[in-house]
Amino acid sequence: MGFTSTDGWPGSGVTHVRLWDIGVSWREIHLGVDAYDWSRLDALVGQAESIGAKITYVIGATPQWLARNPSQPYYAPWLGPGSNSMPSNVDEFNKFAWNLATRYRGRIQYYELWNEPQLADFLYPYDDTELGILATMTKRAYSTMKSCDPNIMLLAASVLPRASSGGMSKATKYLSNLKAAGWNIDAFTTHIYPDTGVTASGWHSMLVDAKNTIASMGPPTSKLWVTETNYNLLGPVIPEDQAASLVYQTYDYASQEGVMQLYWYAWNRPDLGGLQINGGSQAWAAIAAHATIANNATLTKT
DSSP, rough: OBBBBSSSSSSSOOOOEEEEETTTTTHHHHHEEEEEOHOOOOOOOOHHHHHHHHEEEEEEEOOGGGGGSSOOOOOTTTOOOOTSSSOOOHHHHHHHHHHHHHHHHTTTOEEESSTTTTTTTTTTSSSHHHHHHHHHHHHHHHHHHHHHTTEEEEEEEEOOOOGGGGGHHHHHHHHHHHHHTTOOSSEEEEEEEEOTTTOHHHHHHHHHHHHHHHTOOOOSSSOOEEEEEEEEEEEEEHHHHHHHHHHHHHHHHHTTTTTTTEOOOOOGGGGBBOOOSTOOOOHHHHHHHHHHHHTTSSSSSS
């Protein structure tokens, strides 16, 4: 489950938590050379552990003081200038990666290296120079972080099969740079947000597109996670009497394609439209029930 607030987390039913847009991005922790503020991430890791959830932490959003282009345009307003630039010094990033993996050894199990690089909000420009640096960061993080905690999994940045985000043809540019650097990941990730009105079968088509494009590049692993998903993003709310069926259909398609993890986005965010996921919703009831039934299955419900 993706959480964007510390309030109202369920006491059970969540097996995995993804931490990204909740005040713990790289730029919000790494305040200067060898200067870190871990207080909020400490609290959130403890909160996730208190409900028995495993944790995926997204490494993303370059600190402005470390950005190659500190005044880069198109950045996400909630992250601030420089966040969509690659760092000017990969060694300084690598020190952050070392500190992160060392501090949370045995507590954070999964690290996702960057969020949605196909979008200018998170990476600009989307060219071989910036993507080459991201691939180098991935290579360095893979070696460094596994030396600190050999049990972690390092996940590739999320690719976006949605046409309005450039689709998998655009994602191939990132994947090509990752391949050129030797891959250095344990699994791939994708974010699936079908256009408004598209049903679970359309969701399935997007997943297959992502899966097949990745496979066509000959990577060393075929493992694929869906680290964000919902329907009708920023559009109409899915009626409650349709929500449970849509959740179950989504899980069925994910299982059919061998998806290892699936994270819904996001908990208690009525402003996002689509499936409403909160303590009283039919979507959450279906997610929690499915997690209970399949807790030991290949596809872990989150």
